[in-house]
Amino acid sequence: MRDLRFDAALRALVTHNLGLRPATSLPERGFKRAAVCLILTDDGAGRAALVLTLRAKHLSAHSGQFALPGGRVDAGESAMEAALREVREEVGLELAREAVLGRLDDYPTRSGYLITPLVAWAPDDACMCANPQEVDVIYRVPLAELGRPGSPEFAAIPESDQPVIRYPLLGTLVHAPTAAVMYQFMEVAVHGRATAVAHLEQPVWAWR
Numbered sequence: 001m002r003d004l005r006f007d008a009a010l011r012a013l014v015t016h017n018l019g020l021r022p023a024t025s026l027p028e029r030g031f032k033r034a035a036v037c038l039i040l041t042d043d044g045a046g047r048a049a050l051v052l053t054l055r056a057k058h059l060s061a062h063s064g065q066f067a068l069p070g071g072r073v074d075a076g077e078s079a080m081e082a083a084l085r086e087v088r089e090e091v092g093l094e095l096a097r098e099a100v101l102g103r104l105d106d107y108p109t110r111s112g113y114l115i116t117p118l119v120a121w122a123p124d125d126a127c128m129c130a131n132p133q134e135v136d137v138i139y140r141v142p143l144a145e146l147g148r149p150g151s152p153e154f155a156a157i158p159e160s161d162q163p164v165i166r167y168p169l170l171g172t173l174v175h176a177p178t179a180a181v182m183y184q185f186m187e188v189a190v191h192g193r194a195t196a197v198a199h200l201e202q203p204v205w206a207w208r
Helices: 008-020 079-091 178-190
Strands: 032-042 048-055 070-072 100-103 113-121 135-142 153-155 164-169 172-175
Touching: 008 032, 008 100, 008 113, 008 178, 032 079, 032 178, 048 079, 048 178, 070 079, 079 100, 079 113, 079 135, 113 178, 164 178, 172 178
Parallel strands: 032 113
Antiparallel strands: 032 048, 032 070, 048 135, 100 113, 153 164, 164 172
């Protein structure tokens, strides 16, 4: 996949494509609500990138895992409010509601969360700083890395009829739910394809 520039043309494309396909909302059915933010930004060389974090190792849940900025939706919050709050708390980036370009499908996790993904556009001079209470490292992953041949990967596991989705990134493998959400972003927002991902599986170690 060719490099995509972080520019007005990409913003218009993503906004258009997100508007073509209504996002699917799933019933809570005992799930805890969560929201994540796919932040489009510059990778430092003019290429479009997504913000990915490495969660702090001392956290009680999902420590040391790669994740999109986000977290639980508090009582009285909307998914958008929660996602923007978590972005501010985790990476120190203040995004206005107008920065949100659209949303993707709800994704149910094996650990009991129903994740609503929001897509947002960072300002040109976006400066981010990891909150050490929650995040060890902030990465800017070029979109071209998500569109390499053979990426993402789909692996069969004996515990499920559905394949596990994972991205080879940053010298390791990034699994669902993060991988599933990023894949739908690429399919829907970048390529304009009506691709669902709620069925895609997570590795067994993420089922708790």
